[in-house]
Amino acid sequence: MSLIEVQGLKKSYGDVHAVRGVDLEIAQGEIFSLLGPNGAGKTTTVEILEGFRNRDAGSVSVLGFDPQTRGRESRIWRDRIGIVLQSSSDAGDLTVVETIHHFSGYYSNPRNVDEVIHSVGLKEKESALIRNLSGGQRRRLDVALGIIGNPELLFLDEPTTGFDPEARRAFWALIQQLRSDGTSILLTTHYLDEAEALADRVAVINKGVIMEVSTPADLGGRATSQATVQWRDGAETKSEKTDNPTAVVSALSTRFNGEVPELVVTRPSLEDIYLEMIGGVDE
Amino acid sequence: MNRIPSALQLGIRRGGLEIRQFARQRESVVFTLLFPVILLAIFGSVFQNTIAPGVTFSQYFVAGMIASGLVNTGFQALAITIPMERDVGALKRLRGTPMPASSYFIGKSILIFVSMVIQILLLLGFGVAFFGLEMPTESSKWLTFAWLVLLGSACSTALGIAFSIVPKSGRGASAVVSPIVIILQFFSGVFFVFTQLPPWMQQVAAIFPLKWLTQGMRSVFLPESFASQEVAQSWELQTSFVVLMIWLAIGIFFSVRKFKWDRD
Numbered sequence: 001m002s003l004i005e006v007q008g009l010k011k012s013y014g015d016v017h018a019v020r021g022v023d024l025e026i027a028q029g030e031i032f033s034l035l036g037p038n039g040a041g042k043t044t045t046v047e048i049l050e051g052f053r054n055r056d057a058g059s060v061s062v063l064g065f066d067p068q069t070r071g072r073e074s075r076i077w078r079d080r081i082g083i084v085l086q087s088s089s090d091a092g093d094l095t096v097v098e099t100i101h102h103f104s105g106y107y108s109n110p111r112n113v114d115e116v117i118h119s120v121g122l123k124e125k126e127s128a129l130i131r132n133l134s135g136g137q138r139r140r141l142d143v144a145l146g147i148i149g150n151p152e153l154l155f156l157d158e159p160t161t162g163f164d165p166e167a168r169r170a171f172w173a174l175i176q177q178l179r180s181d182g183t184s185i186l187l188t189t190h191y192l193d194e195a196e197a198l199a200d201r202v203a204v205i206n207k208g209v210i211m212e213v214s215t216p217a218d219l220g221g222r223a224t225s226q227a228t229v230q231w232r233d234g235a236e237t238k239s240e241k242t243d244n245p246t247a248v249v250s251a252l253s254t255r256f257n258g259e260v261p262e263l264v265v266t267r268p269s270l271e272d273i274y275l276e277m278i279g280g281v282d283e
Numbered sequence: 284m285n286r287i288p289s290a291l292q293l294g295i296r297r298g299g300l301e302i303r304q305f306a307r308q309r310e311s312v313v314f315t316l317l318f319p320v321i322l323l324a325i326f327g328s329v330f331q332n333t334i335a336p337g338v339t340f341s342q343y344f345v346a347g348m349i350a351s352g353l354v355n356t357g358f359q360a361l362a363i364t365i366p367m368e369r370d371v372g373a374l375k376r377l378r379g380t381p382m383p384a385s386s387y388f389i390g391k392s393i394l395i396f397v398s399m400v401i402q403i404l405l406l407l408g409f410g411v412a413f414f415g416l417e418m419p420t421e422s423s424k425w426l427t428f429a430w431l432v433l434l435g436s437a438c439s440t441a442l443g444i445a446f447s448i449v450p451k452s453g454r455g456a457s458a459v460v461s462p463i464v465i466i467l468q469f470f471s472g473v474f475f476v477f478t479q480l481p482p483w484m485q486q487v488a489a490i491f492p493l494k495w496l497t498q499g500m501r502s503v504f505l506p507e508s509f510a511s512q513e514v515a516q517s518w519e520l521q522t523s524f525v526v527l528m529i530w531l532a533i534g535i536f537f538s539v540r541k542f543k544w545d546r547d
Binding site: 050052107108 | 304307308375
């Protein structure tokens with residue numbers, strides 16, 4: 001059964017057609033990543049799924065519920081989802097544990113406060129006032145508040161902006177842990193390496209339409225695209241695009257009598273493919 | 284599976300959290316709770332005259348200070364702090380949880396009511412100790428006082444939440460809200476004797492709740508004989524009640540219908 005089903009979603013702001021007919025299907029248990037440049041309709045789409053915005057046209061079902069519905073039913077629905085927004089800097093005068101404990105009271109079946117603090121790595125900071133946390137610690141708190149309700153579905157918006165590489169790796173491990181605990185995740189991110197590391201499937205959105213939905217490895221024909229073999233020949237750096245990199249390397253090896261100087265074999269990164277996709281529409 | 288907590292239950296929890304947060308902002312605690320006391324100290328020292336037999340200016344002023352304290356602590360504070368909460372994304376985050384809007388409103392009401400009670404106690408204690416303030420002795424006056432504080436606090440809270448949709452940003456909120464409150468205070472007879480104000484000013488003030496709160500508070504703190512010196516030669520408590528109820532209804536209507544959780 002699909003967790004999220006979107007068909008023909010449209011949303012305009014005045015003359016600006018932010019979302020122009022988006023179809024999406026996200027399965028239970030997967031990490032699904034929505035990629036796209038600023039102004040592509042990414043945020044609008046996600047905010048409609050989160051129930052923050054109303055749509056102009058199309059049908060949307062999130063956990064079998066229309067996010068546009070208000071009232072008591074909407075509370076029961078919100079009880080089952082978690083949202084980590086882009087940036088928030090509120091409640092600076094409360095401690096980490098006070099805040100998480102308070103938010104846990106909003107839900108019918110919250111996770112254990114202490115466990116959540118542990119899992120986001122804030123144990124040492126639990127008695128610190130939020131205003132004294134670093135940017136990365138604050139983001140961890142955001143995630144803690146997103147998962148305290150034990151959600152079936154978690155929305156993660158640009159979760160690691162401003163993280164150092166080490167913190168980012170730790171954060172990725174946390175997200176993977178959540179997935180293996182059974183939480184489905186919709187991730188929006190600017191970082192292609194992040195999508196590649198975490199997502200089971202990615203969708204590229206541009207100018208209000210979905211361009212492709214695929215696994216990170218297959219996006220844009222990446223898995224079958226040509227490899228580039230690069231090496232050094234005297235003072236010159238040479239490269240060759242090929243469908244058979246192994247044969248090229250083997251031939252080079254024979255030519256250089258063993259080691260090929262500064263040998264590199266690459267395939268297009270997710271970022272290369274992505275930039276090509278969104279660049280292609282601009283023309 | 285447990286049930287989702289009720290809106291009232293969450294509202295009370297939010298009230299506790301709001302008070303805790305407020306108590307940790309030392310500057311604003313001191314400012315909010317002591318500002319009326321400081322004003323009383325200044326005005327009480329400057330104007331030591333009596334405005335009617337047995338009625339000192341301090342006595343008159345305390346009534347006005349309690350009334351305008353209700354406006355400052357509720358309306359002004361909320362119309363400024365809610366846009367700030369909106370700016371930093373706190374409201375949007377709350378919107379994404381199962382906590383209903385009514386719980387948020389209940390939490391704010393509790394915060395305002397509690398800080399109002401503390402403020403009034405400080406003001407009365409200070410007035411009695413240093414400015415010869417005389418407390419009412421009849422229980423009927425205390426009853427009037429109780430409903431005025433309750434209704435005034437509710438009205439001020441509801442209007443503050445409703446008005447929070449007006450400022451575009453937290454930074455600009457104070458510039459929008461403060462002048463309104465200060466002008467209302469001058470027009471409503473907080474700083475001056477109301478009947479000495481120009482009639483047009485009195486008429487404008489009569490539209491808004493502060494004039495009626497102030498007049499009601501005078502009925503509590505001034506001798507019965509002073510009623511004859513009011514505009515209508517009476518305290519007009521029924522009118523106060525009706526005007527405050529109308530403004531409360533307006534405040535609740537806009538709070539429920541128009542509250543903004545997100546910038547833009």
